[in-house]
Amino acid sequence: MNTAIRCSQLVMTYPGRPPIEAVRSLDLEIARGECFGLLGPNGAGKTTTIEILEGLLTPVSGEVEILGRRWGNGEDDEVRQRIGISLQETRLSEKLTIRETVTLFRSFYRSGLDPDEAIARVSLQEKAHARVGKLSGGQRQRLAVACALVGDPELMFLDEPTTGLDPQSRRQLWDIIRDFRRQGRTILLTTHYMDEAEKLCDRVAIVDHGQVIALGSPAELIARLGGDHVIELSFAEEGPVMPAEQFAELPGVLAARAENGTICLRVSQLHTVLPAVLDRVEEQSVPLSRLSTRHASLEDVFVQLTGRHLRDEGEA
Amino acid sequence: MRWSNWALGQMVLARLREFYREPEAVFWVYGFPILMTIALGVAFRENPEPQYRVDVSSGSESSSVTSTLETEKTSKGDPRYLVKTLERDEAIARLRSGKSDLFVHASGRKFTYLFVPTRPESKLARDEVNNLLQRAAGRIDPVNNTSEELNERGGRYIDFLVPGLLGMGLMGGGLWGVGFVTVDMRIRKLLKRLVATPMRKRDFLASLMVSRLIFMVPEVLVLLLFAWLAFDVTIAGSLWAVVFLILLGAFSFAGLGLLIACRAKTMEAVSGLMNLVMLPMWVLSGIFFSSERFPEFLQPFIRLLPLTALINALRAVMLDGMSLLSQWSELLTLVLWGSVSFVLALRLFRWS
Ligand SMILES: Nc1ncnc2c1ncn2[C@@H]1O[C@H](COP(=O)(O)OP(=O)(O)OP(=O)(O)O)[C@@H](O)[C@H]1O
């Protein structure tokens, strides 16, 4: 039994006029020991999916198996003893201290970490006696993770653990997650930060409108794009602008698009294409204000698949 | 099992900490009964004997009236009547604006009184002044009479009122205390986070009820002590019976509070439900006057209300010194309300 999470043909519809199809036939299979990311724009259905997997929402239809068991078979408590959860938004009691909060959560589990140990894992020792109401956003997120960790789970669900945090707090959380993963345990997390998914996850599923539109390791998904470099050109603000099509026909350019006055070209062979691009700009004698190159990212994968950006407001 | 692992204990502890770390909540829960008893203290302090403001017309025939009124004293030695000598027109203006209670004019062997019939103190002043003046002029009552005041402990209104207030406090505290906390946790998604753990649901609900029982102790003590010290209200029956009734009442209303809050998603919804449930009991259960005064056909319904059962049993024990056993039907009513509510709440409870 090497599957930690399996779900198939998951469908979730919220009542409304018209009904909101939050999840439409979603399949996932997550192996033990994997750090798996659900990636998608706002409203894609990530939270709905993860809460169904956590047994907190009942899907309209579909099968869910967590650690080889199903929800609602009288084994829920057994499963809950073995998983740890952090919801997208929970306001823990502000009047309790960190230590009191973690101790409270510890009391629900038959076995688990010492509360101080869980607090140490998320590096909050110095704040152990501070009230939750006085913590920063990052510290609160780490406390939420400590509450998920304190039952010493095999499987951890983290819904947007790093949203709204500064880069340093995000990196601290990444370390906690990597640590957990290194012990051979399974993590399912959701995020809309591409870099986070790329750095942290063994595999990701890109979710849009309640469906998985791409699945694989970040490297695979990027490789599937064909070209793994991106050239970005910007023109002087008041000067003439060149249309993206002018570059699309150049050999070696796999895709070209313009957005907000910047032209993005996805290319495979940077060293051969770049001179040709510059020649084209020279021919037209249009002044360039900026030229940069970068590796293709999951963001480009998403744009390629949907024509939208991940961080745009989802229109669902 | 270590104490630190005992989920029910931890949850009760968390509730207690959240409560006493919130100074405003502490004020409202404990300050309110104190304020209420102080207000009652003012309302039910021993009535001072009334003083009346009487204006007397300025003619020479009225001067004996003035002197008769001025020599009359209250039992504390204060003048009974505050007398002014005035012209009729001016006196009427004063009467009309409530500055005096009565105007007296004497001429020949006739007293003329001017008073305002819609003001009770004005009527009283007229009757008392007339009695006084008639006796001074030689009237003798045909039949001997004496008056006695009934101020026996246990028979006073304040003795009747304290059990009612106790019941009312237990109802309000139980319903608001449990209901608000529950809905607040639901809004904060804390309930959802808790069911995501292996926490036993009945432990959670039980922790709300247990913490309610603990908060209630000082509340009740404040009221009972104040009533005892300020009004000499005592308990005719057994103190333990009263303690038991109070605990049972708190349990019953905590259960009801849970049931009311078991599905509400907003504070507005839960407040509305709360008022809907409390209103009939405020009106019918006999907090301020005996519920027997309502029509006969309502009585079976009134007796089924938990507040009626609690207040009736408290009065029976506190005023009449009855035993707990004699109140078995009230006890049964309270037990049923509490346990049925708890079980229903557990089944219907919405965690997210
Ligand atoms: N309780 C609910 N009732 C009705 N509609 C809901 C409910 N919860 C979510 N939705 C809708 O379902 C869709 C998916 O929401 P979900 O919260 O799963 O998205 P998400 O991917 O987690 O988004 P985000 O990145 O903003 O957290 C959205 O259109 C949302 O409006």
Ligand SMILES: [Mg+2]
């Ligand atoms: Mg979400």
